[in-house]
Amino acid sequence: MEALKQELKSKIIEVLNLEDIAIADINDDDALFGDGLGLDSIDALELIVMLDKDYGIKLVDPKEGKTIFKSIETMAAYISENRVK
Amino acid sequence: MKKTYINGLGCISAQKTFDTIFLEEAELNEDDIILPLKAPVYKDFIPPVAIRRMAKGVKNGIVASTLALRVAHLETVDAIITGTGMGCIEDSEKFLKAILDNDEQFLTPTSFIQSTHNTVGGQIALGLQCKAYNLTYVNGSVSFESALFDAKMKIEEGEASSILVGGIDETSDYTMSLFKLAGFIKEENQGPYSVLEATTNGVVFGEGATFFALENEAKENTIAEILDLEILNKLDVSEVEDKIISFLALNNFELKDVDAVVLGYNGDVDSDSYYKNLSNTTFVNTPQVYYKHLSGEYDTASAFGLWVGSKIIQTQNIPDIVKLNALDKPAYKTILLYNQRNGNDHSFTLISSC
Incomplete structure (x- = not known):
């Protein structure tokens, strides 16, 4: 799980082009949207595509996203349970 | 107007x-x-x-x-x-x-x-x-x-x-x-x-x-006035001089009234043939300026050309690095810009000091 969290932080920085942020700057329980990392709705779409492309997870219910993308912790937990690749 | x-x-x-x-x-x-x-x-x-x-x-x-x-x-x-x-x-x-x-x-x-x-x-x-x-x-x-x-x-x-x-x-x-x-x-x-x-x-x-x-109004910080602009899709090399003369005439100017001409030479031997005649005959007694050796060629490089023309009027100076000939004028009031690419997309822009 720890390796997956590190992998997710690295991917988020790369995919969302967060130039000024390092892996160490993101805590596992930091909010990804809003006051935390400050991601927005376009970033959410990028993360949905990333889940599909890298882990084979298709989010069919958009409401799920709010819980899944709450933090690195929640993302890692959801991916561990649902990944197909 | x-x-x-x-x-x-x-x-x-x-x-x-x-x-x-x-x-x-x-x-x-x-x-x-x-x-x-x-x-x-x-x-x-x-x-x-x-x-x-x-x-x-x-x-x-x-x-x-x-x-x-x-x-x-x-x-x-x-x-x-x-x-x-x-x-x-x-x-x-x-x-x-x-x-x-x-x-x-x-x-x-x-x-x-x-x-x-x-x-x-x-x-x-x-x-x-x-x-x-x-x-x-x-x-x-x-x-x-x-x-x-x-x-x-x-x-x-x-x-x-x-x-x-x-x-x-x-x-x-x-x-x-x-x-x-x-x-x-x-x-x-x-x-x-x-x-x-x-x-x-x-x-x-x-x-x-x-x-x-x-x-739409001149202020203390005004750099130049855009007097006129004309766009033509295609021209033959032999037609350019006449087009420039008629473009200037529409604005009550003659060739001798142009204090500097900014030409879009880009280093393509065929494309530049459009400018050579102007440099050697039409504007032989006019200070000539080129700029694409500094900006490179691209579709909107002529905006860089207008920046150069505007700066000449603003500073009343033509830097050596953009001079095509050694001529100078005591004042740069009226500047003509001509650009085209491979014989297409010709544009004439006339600017002046205020």
């Missing part, structure tokens, strides 16, 4: 055209076939949250437009009009590559959103919270002139009192590789690539963003 004044300008190019007066730090690069951009510190102009999604063309456009507004002491405008030949080609490439690499699956939104030709105009409007008229012209080498033409008409007709108008183009790896294959860009390792002594086809390519803040 209202007059059109250039009250502000901003330019990002292959030269240090920001934080300088007028090309005093310009460097001639005859070794590269694609001139690298002298980029500003983008974070000084664009919030970090917004900058991370922007390709360089968008960033350059925002910085150049911001500089133009600052010089004009304007916070917003009545219209934003841009011209671009290739648009945001960098993100277009990313998006198309993602389609191919991922077998038409997993298409991400960012590069798609940012890949359109009007991205720059849109992002400037978002930054200024400007919900006014916003249009982008994509007309090859008269893309910028088309935007300028629209802006001039809107000011003349009283539909706008202040307009931000600019030309933006960016280079990108894959498109440049295609241009090399097509012979649009000069062959590698054949330098030095001197624009004036070229004997081959193809050009040294470049990129940049140049913006002008236009207003």
Whole structure:
């Protein structure tokens, strides 16, 4: 799980082009949207595509996203349970 | 009918055209076939949250437009009009590559959103919270002139009192590789690539963003007035002189009234034949200026040319690095700009001091 969290932080920085942020700057329980990392709705779409492309997870219910993308912790937990690749 | 004044300008190019007066730090690069951009510190102009999604063309456009507004002491405008030949080609490439690499699956939104030709105009409007008229012209080498033409008409007709108008183009790896294959860009390792002594086809390519803040009234900070502008799709070399004479006559000028002529020499031997006759006969007694050896050629390089012309009027000086001949005038009041590419997309622009 720890390796997956590190992998997710690295991917988020790369995919969302967060130039000024390092892996160490993101805590596992930091909010990804809003006051935390400050991601927005376009970033959410990028993360949905990333889940599909890298882990084979298709989010069919958009409401799920709010819980899944709450933090690195929640993302890692959801991916561990649902990944197909 | 209202007059059109250039009250502000901003330019990002292959030269240090920001934080300088007028090309005093310009460097001639005859070794590269694609001139690298002298980029500003983008974070000084664009919030970090917004900058991370922007390709360089968008960033350059925002910085150049911001500089133009600052010089004009304007916070917003009545219209934003841009011209671009290739648009945001960098993100277009990313998006198309993602389609191919991922077998038409997993298409991400960012590069798609940012890949359109009007991205720059849109992002400037978002930054200024400007919900006014916003249009982008994509007309090859008269893309910028088309935007300028629209802006001039809107000011003349009283539909706008202040307009931000600019030309933006960016280079990108894959498109440049295609241009090399097509012979649009000069062959590698054949330098030095001197624009004036070229004997081959193809050009040294470049990129940049140049913006002008236009207003319908002259102010203390007014740089120049745009007197007239004409765009012609096709001309024969032998027709150019007559067209210039009739264009000047429409504005009650003769050839002798032109204090300097800014020509779009780009180092392509065929394309430059359009300028050679003007240099050797028509304007042989007129100070002549060229600029694409500094900016490189691109669809909106003529916006850089207008920046050069405006700066000559503002500073009353022609830097040695852009002089085509050794002639000088005691004052530079009226300047004619002529640009074309491969015999197409001819534009004549006439500017004057106020």
